[in-house]
Amino acid sequence: MVGESLNQAAGIRMTHVPYRGTTPAAQDLLAGSVTLFIETSLSTALTYLPTGKIKAIALTRKERSPLLPDLPGMREAGFPEIDSPAWFGVVGPAGLPPAVVDKLNKAIHASLQDKQITEQLAKFGAEPVPSSPKQFKTYIEQEIVRWKQVVKQANIKPM
Structure with a gap:
């Protein structure tokens, strides 16, 4: 793509x-x-x-x-x-209780403050960009719109 x-x-x-x-x-x-x-x-x-x-x-x-x-x-x-x-993200099943989403998000953010973790991620080319669940949802929605346009312009069809 x-x-x-x-x-x-x-x-x-x-x-x-x-x-x-x-x-x-x-x-x-x-x-x-x-x-x-x-x-x-x-x-x-x-x-x-x-x-x-x-x-x-x-x-x-x-x-x-x-x-x-x-x-x-x-x-x-x-x-x-x-x-x-x-990019990489963490997702869960639809309907996941907001309290669980919040708890997971806080735990992920906390782990990304750990220098050992960020150094290991860097070895694999990953640069952490912590965001909120709402920001991540918006990003995914924007990506879908963007890639749909590329697919349409290229006339890409499913096999």
Whole structure:
């Protein structure tokens, strides 16, 4: 989907090559079987960039990351409309009592204050961005709208 966003923003046509995971795609990039690999997770970059066998062009998110400070974000790369960071969230079943949601949210926020936890997350390219359940819900709703537009413009159909 990020590749399709780049197609639309740059007015180009890249061919999407589906893979069953990041590792086979990265291996094909290293082997020269593909010339470009788009990955939203910083963990892949943190794994392969130090080898010197690949060159990163830009992050898929709008701004630079403190984990890869020399790598520009999409805004600097000339595509300010693209902002596709990898993100993780905690969700529960519909109808979860508000008291439980609040308790879980407080526990998660507390854990993200622990330096050991944030250091471990950083090793995997994760940068904590604590938010409220309402903020996270809004973010997901915005993502759905955004990606629906990309799908519609690209005329992507279910298989």
